Amino acid sequence: MPLARYRAVVSAALPLLLPLMLVIVFAMHLRSLPRLLDFRTTYVPTPPDVVVHALAGHGSLPGLRVDPHVVAYLALPLLLLTARMLHRVARVRRPRASAFAFGVTAVGAIYLGGLFGMWTAFFDGLVHLDPRDADGAVAAFAAMTAPRGAFLLTTTLAKLAFVGLALQGLALWGRATAARVAATGLVLGSALFLAFWDLDNWMLVGSLFLAAGIVAARRSA
Secondary structure (H helix, E strand, O other): OOOHHHHHHHHHHHHHHHHHHHHHHHHHHHHOOOOOOOOOOOOOOOHHHHHHHOOOOOOOOOOHHHHHHHHHHHHHHHHHHHHHHHHHHHHHOHHHHHHHHHHHHHHHHHHHHHHHHHHHHHHHHOOOOOOOHHHHHHHHHHOOOOOOOHHHHHHHHHHHHHHHHHHHHHOOOOOOHHHHHHHHHHHHHHHHHHOOOOOOOHHHHHHHHHHHHHHHHHHHH
């Protein structure tokens, strides 16, 4: 394959890897069809004692390799690649709005990495916890993951990544059908992430909308 064509194929495929990896992450979380079809509107976290006692003492398991948070963590560079591709397309019509949207996504990606890094460290640490210390670890895990302080701040700022994608969708809006499909997919997909944060099936659907928006954005270029 000629180098120019190879680069074109890679350039077209890389942005689609982001929604694909997100679908894999959420599928790993759900693990069953009934959970996939259980669309709730309010997130109810698993009680800390259930999480800690389920993970403690399983240090022999390949924790990092089966943790969906690690998959999401390692896929984060794809978020920047996708945002850059969308910016290249949207800046032709609205350069300032597109640049601002890219900046918001880039800032959000920093905090999203921190969020995934925290969850990865939490779960990997619990896997290597001595079961005899599980009762004490429950209180520590509950305190670290409570929706306040540094954890709430990091979670809130991480959402900027999807705010930026939604803004990029608005910057893409135009008269052409592909531009409108791209804008609709990106805005709806990002909105599902923001409205149903931590609800994996809703975010899986949001990933599919993002994929549709990314494909349409490539065609509108």
